[in-house]
Amino acid sequence: MIIYNVTTNVDESIHEEWLSWIKEHIPHVLATGKFTEAKLTRVLVEEEMGGVTYSVQYRAKSREDLQAYYKNHADNLRQEGLKRFADKTLAFRTELEIIDEYSVTFN
Template sequence: MILYNETISIDNAVAEEWLQWMKEVHIPAVMGTGYFLGNQISRLLHEIANDGTTYAVQYTCRNLADLEEYQSEREGELEARHHNRYNGKYVIFRSMLEVVAKDVERED
């Protein structure tokens, strides 16, 4: 399984509205492409004083081929909508991770 992570620092002046838009518009549109199995949003707890709030938006997909197809076929359009709405108010860093273990438990 592949985890597609987008770490986004969003200006505090629009952070609340951005989060609502992500939940109601952007993430449903990404999920509607059919490339992803699930998603989650996490907020960074210990923020550096930079007038922004940092979130990690994560999507899971079956394999790297699905992610690469999403990136080449659909991501540009969805990314453009985000950029046009929040231009100059965010910084983003994307990463792709392969899930090598999940729900590992400690043995006593």
């Protein structure tokens, strides 16, 4: 399994608009069929640059699925966000390989 993580710092002036948009954007990314799930999280560390930081973690079954996403879908899906929020957001992307998973169950 691969996690494709997109971390975005969002300027306070467009925070609510961006948050509404990303909640619509994530289903479009999932609709590509290259990911099995996504999680939207808020980063709880305050940034020196200000703003609010979020992380979207998309889970892919394989590196090949992620590469197919890059090749066939990523540019088009990124363009909408760039057109609307380019000068008010800063994003970086990370690829993570899941080595093992653990969970705790409570009775």
